[in-house]
Amino acid sequence: MDWFENIKKSDPEVFDAIKNEVARQRNGLEMIPSENFTSISVLEALGSVMTNKYSEGYAGKRYYGGNEYVDVIERLAVERAKKLFAVPHANVQPYSGSPANLAVYLALCKPGDTIMGLNLTDGGHLTHGWKTSVSGQIFKSVPYHVKKDGYIDIDEARKLAQESKPKLIWIGATAYTRELPFEDFAQIANDVGAYLVADISHISGLIVSGVHKSPAKHAHLITTTTHKTLRGPRGAMIMVTDKGVEKDPALPGKIDSTIFPGLQGGPHDSAVAGIAIALLEASKPSFREYGVQIVNNSKALAAELMRNGITLVTGGTDNHMLLIDLTGFGKGTGVFVQDALGKAGITVNKNTIPNEPSSPFYPSGIRLGTPALTTMGMKEDDMKKVGAMIARVINDVKGYQLPESKEERAAYLEKFRRELDERQEIKDVRKEVLDLCSNFTLYPQIKI
Numbered sequence: 001m002d003w004f005e006n007i008k009k010s011d012p013e014v015f016d017a018i019k020n021e022v023a024r025q026r027n028g029l030e031m032i033p034s035e036n037f038t039s040i041s042v043l044e045a046l047g048s049v050m051t052n053k054y055s056e057g058y059a060g061k062r063y064y065g066g067n068e069y070v071d072v073i074e075r076l077a078v079e080r081a082k083k084l085f086a087v088p089h090a091n092v093q094p095y096s097g098s099p100a101n102l103a104v105y106l107a108l109c110k111p112g113d114t115i116m117g118l119n120l121t122d123g124g125h126l127t128h129g130w131k132t133s134v135s136g137q138i139f140k141s142v143p144y145h146v147k148k149d150g151y152i153d154i155d156e157a158r159k160l161a162q163e164s165k166p167k168l169i170w171i172g173a174t175a176y177t178r179e180l181p182f183e184d185f186a187q188i189a190n191d192v193g194a195y196l197v198a199d200i201s202h203i204s205g206l207i208v209s210g211v212h213k214s215p216a217k218h219a220h221l222i223t224t225t226t227h228k229t230l231r232g233p234r235g236a237m238i239m240v241t242d243k244g245v246e247k248d249p250a251l252p253g254k255i256d257s258t259i260f261p262g263l264q265g266g267p268h269d270s271a272v273a274g275i276a277i278a279l280l281e282a283s284k285p286s287f288r289e290y291g292v293q294i295v296n297n298s299k300a301l302a303a304e305l306m307r308n309g310i311t312l313v314t315g316g317t318d319n320h321m322l323l324i325d326l327t328g329f330g331k332g333t334g335v336f337v338q339d340a341l342g343k344a345g346i347t348v349n350k351n352t353i354p355n356e357p358s359s360p361f362y363p364s365g366i367r368l369g370t371p372a373l374t375t376m377g378m379k380e381d382d383m384k385k386v387g388a389m390i391a392r393v394i395n396d397v398k399g400y401q402l403p404e405s406k407e408e409r410a411a412y413l414e415k416f417r418r419e420l421d422e423r424q425e426i427k428d429v430r431k432e433v434l435d436l437c438s439n440f441t442l443y444p445q446i447k448i
């Protein structure tokens with residue numbers, strides 16, 4: 001069977017967009033560090049009949065009939081998660097990372113309680129108390145920060161925790177290139193009686209591979225998305241650790257009842273099937289090699305960028321991610337570099353950096369990473385080529401400066417984007433990207 005042959009006949013407009021997306025994923029360098037390419041088996045599960053079923057409740061305790069096979073799959077996912085992350089309880093039903101984190105709040109806190117998380121512009125996630133997220137609106141959010149050198153300011157976090165006595169402390173990040181200090185935060189949380197929740201969304205695959213330490217002995221709860229380095233379908237898990245059960249034996253039950261019926265209805269069983277498959281894949285020796293290669297690639301890329309005069313926040317990386325500091329080229333220049341790299345076929349995202357001199361919409365940094373390229377099969381030699389190409393693109397657009405006046409910005413950006421189409425260096429890099437991608441075959445099974 002040809003993939004999508006039925007969509008092609010029934011809905012040519014959607015078919016065309018999917019076809020173009022397959023080509024885009026094949027012919028470019030996907031370097032957004034929160035993205036990855038799932039296995040073909042995970043894709044099959046997502047396109048399976050599991051999507052037809054309602055299964056509110058948990059395995060063996062469902063509200064609807066006909067769940068005997070859904071139960072098999074959910075039990076497999078739960079048991080595999082418990083084994084891989086060395087925890088006594090796992091819930092695999094959260095629709096995604098944000099609802100998983102919301103469920104943690106609802107299980108542990110009351111509106112108005114104090115919570116702590118890494119500040120968004122310092123690398124923290126929206127759901128850890130940022131003002132535009134409900135987490136920053138219904139709770140009293142006391143953010144901690146990174147130091148001038150880009151590392152988490154543990155002393156500040158300790159002081160803030162002692163002053164504000166939070167109910168819950170998050171340790172986790174969405175733009176942080178160093179190992180997370182789980183032990184220090186366990187100490188801080190223990191001293192003030194707070195729950196410590198490790199949000200390992202970005203690094204769960206690295207933890208399974210043994211290239212990042214695990215929070216299982218330090219945190220009470222662990223949340224993770226399943227679609228980042230873990231390389232599964234879009235979804236999330238909430239896990240309760242032994243330490244969490246010790247602090248509150250009712251915690252597993254509280255988490256389960258907060259996910260359902262507290263926050264969600266029926267689980268997405270096709271995603272749960274994909275999670276079960278991804279967890280089995282992650283338990284294989286080849287996945288350990290994958291995690292090691294992600295970090296080796298990340299370090300090789302960092303070295304090549306720095307050799308080309310590009311500044312990195314913290315001066316390097318311990319994980320799958322790099323943060324380029326563009327302040328040397330001008331404040332708020334992330335948008336120019338993101339667009340120019342995009343034109344060359346290198347997908348990254350503009351991001352704030354510590355002590356951001358501009359704004360989250362016009363930040364002065366670029367966040368990029370190696371999980372997806374590593375899945376394609378790229379190694380250190382390829383990273384050298386990629387690093388050199390990125391440096392060439394940055395240097396090619398370094399003359400562009402974000403206008404101070406907000407009114408002038410739209411016109412300036414429009415002019416920049418027009419000129420981008422004509423820049424020879426960008427065209428040359430685009431060709432080299434296509435050459436590099438042609439050495440790898442993404443989803444050879446998908447003929448489209």
Ligand SMILES: *Cc1c(COP(=O)(O)O)cnc(C)c1O
Nearest residue numbers: 096097098125173174199201202
């Ligand atoms: C990605 C991410 C989330 C949210 O996941 P979504 O699936 O996008 O809702 C939460 N926390 C962290 C640290 C993340 O990186």
